[in-house]
Amino acid sequence: MSEDPLLLGGRYEVGELIGRGGMAEVHLGHDTRLGRQVAIKMLRSDLARDQSFIKRFRREAQSSAGLNHASIVAVYDSGEEHSIESGGAKVAVPYMVMEYVQGRTLREILTDRDHLPAEEASRVTEGVLDALAYSHRMGIVHRDIKPANVMIAKDGTIKVMDFGIARAIADTAATMTQTQAVIGTAQYLSPEQAQGQTVDARSDLYSAGCMLYELLVGRPPFVGDSPVSIAYQHVGEQPVAPSARENTISEDLDAVVLHSLAKDREKRYQDAGAFRNDLQAARLGRPISAAAMASLAALAAGPAAISTSEPTEVYAATTRPRDGSPGAAPGSTTSTFPAAVDPAERGRRRGATYVMLTVGIIAALALLGFGGSQYLQMREDAKKVSVPVLEGKPRATALKLLSDAKLGFTETTAKSDTVPEDSVIEQTPGAGTRIDPETTKVAIVISTGPNAVTVPDLRGMTVAEATEALTTAKLAIGTTTKVDTDDQPKDRIVSSDPTLGTSRPPGSIVNVSVATGLVVLPDLKGKTQDEAAAALINLGLTPKTDYRQTSRAKEGTVVDQKPGKDEKVAVGSVVTIVVAQKLPPPPVTTTPSSSSSGSPSPSGTPSPTPTDSSTPTIPPTP
Structure with a gap:
């Protein structure tokens, strides 16, 4: 006899395993209440006791639940399933209930087809950019755009997965990490991610450019033996134009791809809408932006700009004999006597020699002076050290890096809505600057927390769980109102006031409505x-x-x-x-006709007469 399927939250049946990542497993599920297929993502049981993974998983649910877009895989519900280990310990395993998409990932499609036609690759990327434009408006940066995180549904719909969880699910490719965070997959890593700098929406656009490059030519713009070597290329090497690897790609599409891969984020596309507009224009044969064409021209001019001088042409020397006969053929040697020179000519030559000698002495002294200054400069440079990357790092980590580099520092504080509390907002001098530790200190600004915090998603939590989540978000729980609804199981939170995603000052009160289990x-x-x-x-x-x-x-x-x-x-x-x-039809009875003389009716046949309890039967007239 088969075992009963695992039931989550009293309504979600867990079915077969359909995907596995570095942190979670995805199962096909069934929502017994609404009668539909869903995808259920569950934290791996071996990580269920690690609070850092649990926090990441919860953060994924909170980030994804606030997104409602046709090109983003929807998150319907989330919760925790409590299980008992063999030793008797109670472990909470978080899960998310998501839209089930029937289709294939771009990674699977590329494995089968190597690359896509330019028009199809452009259309797919436009769908991804639509999703990014929406998520960026909602304040969420994906941080891990790559073919494995994009699905093509059976009806051709583009679906982007795993918003806000670049740290949660590992791709089959290697992953670059920094303190406390996975910052992206090496082949699609933006230069600022590779250098440990803060990430913004433009980092997603660089990753989308890397993905578009691979869709067009069958390989990412940079490949290497290790994630570190690939990261170095993202920072310091220019990509080869896609048309150099696939000659069917147009110049306009080259320009769009290369503009999205600009090293300096200030010089690439500034928002997903601009990227999408240029990509669509290139696909439809319309003019693209001047900025994109400038990126193409700059890359094309890069190697040629190293030297603009014309090559030196070398001619063979010829010598004419004193007798005036034609010179010897190139390569031959002809000896001659020196010509006679008059005294005036000799004086002019002697003066020129003195000038040349004087110029030579001056040049030698200049070189000597330059060499001395260079030597002194080298000695000064030898004493300098490079300032480490501090921005975005926790204060303790930043101080350890400064101590290791033997650098002094000054510290101030400021509020920040983007940098976590007790982390570095800004540093002066910037990362990579070489300074003399004896004369210069590094100034760092430490975040004291946000001016406002965002109300998390409390739906489906118990009051105790919501209290913990609000405390973590620097908010406090207020009144609890019982409501009759089937939106959540009994004693689970149905809604909050203020609602999910609302910004409030730290310490603000959040009131909640809790399901009574009645309707x-x-x-x-x-x-x-x-x-x-x-x-x-x-x-x-x-x-x-x-x-x-x-x-x-x-x-x-x-x-x-x-x-x-x-x-x-x-x-x-x-x-x-x-x-x-309906009531059944009344019964029909037949009453024979009769007369006082007993003679038959004029028709010679009995007359059927319906019987009704309210109507007396009237005998025929004789």
Whole structure:
């Protein structure tokens, strides 16, 4: 006999495994309440005791739940399943319930097809950019755009997965990491990510450019033996134009790709909409932006700009004999006597020699002076050290890096809505600057926390869990209101005030509504049987149908319900609806005709007469 499937949250059946990553497993699931297929992502059981992974998983749910876009895989619900280990310890395993997309990832498609035609690659990337434009407006940076995180549904819809969780799921390719965070997959890493700098929306656009490059030519712009070697290329090497690897690619599409891969984020596309507009223009044969064409021209001029002088042409020397005969052929040697020179000419030559000698002495002294200054400069440079990357790092980490580099520092504080509390907002001098530790100190600005914090998603949590989540977000729980609804199981939070994603000052109160586990019955009388049953199912109730014969209501409509309207019942209860049926037709009886003389009726046949209890039978007239 087969085991009963695992049921999460009282409604989600966990089915077969359909995906696995570095941190989570994805199962095909079934929502028993709404009767639909879903995808259920669960934290791996071996990581369920690690609080850092649990926090990352929760952060993924909070980031993704606030996104509602056709090109983004939707997150329907989240929660935690409590299990008992063999030793008796109770472990909470978080899970997320997501939209189930039937299709294939771009990584799987590229494995089969090597690369895509330019028009198809452009269309797919435009869909990804649509999703990024929306997520960036919502304040969420993906940080891990790559083919493995983009799905093509069976109907051709583009779906971007794993928003805000670049640290959670590992790709098959190597991953670059920094303190406390995975910052992206090496082949699609932006230069600022590779250098440990803060990441913004333009970093996603660079990664999208790397993905577009691979879709067009079958390989990312930079490859190497290790993630570190690839990261170095992202920072210091220019990509080869896609058309150099696939000659069917147009010059305009070259320009769009190369502009998206500009090393300096200030010189690449500044928002996903501009990137998408240029990509669509290149696909449709319309003019693209001047900025994109400038990026193409700059890359094309790069190697040629190293030297602009014309090559030196070398000619063979010829010598004419004193007798005036033609010179010897190139390569031959002809000896001559020196020509006679008059005294005036000799004086001019001697003066020129003195000038040349003087110039030579001056040049030698200049070189000597330059060499000495260079030597002194080298000695000074030898004492200098490079300032490490501090921005975005926790204060303790930053101080350790400064100590290792034997650099002094000064410290100030400031509020920041983007940098976590007790982390470095800004540093002066900047990372990579070489300074003399004896004369220069590094100034760092430490975040004291945000001016405002965002209300997290509390839906589906218990009051205790919500209290913990709000405390972590530097907010406080307020009043708890009981509501009758089937949106959440009993004692789970249905909504919050302020709502998810609202910004509030730290310490603000958040009121919550908690499900009682009850629902209020509507008035079902007069509805059709199907309408009443659907209304009950939508409330999480089970309809049961009885029938009653009556002439006072239309057949198939509800004439009664048990319990009655406005009564409260527990979610999952059985509600009886009484449905009208037609009365059976009245019976028909035959009454023979009779007369006083006993003679037959004029027609010679008996007359059928219906019998009705209210109408007496009248004998025929003789």
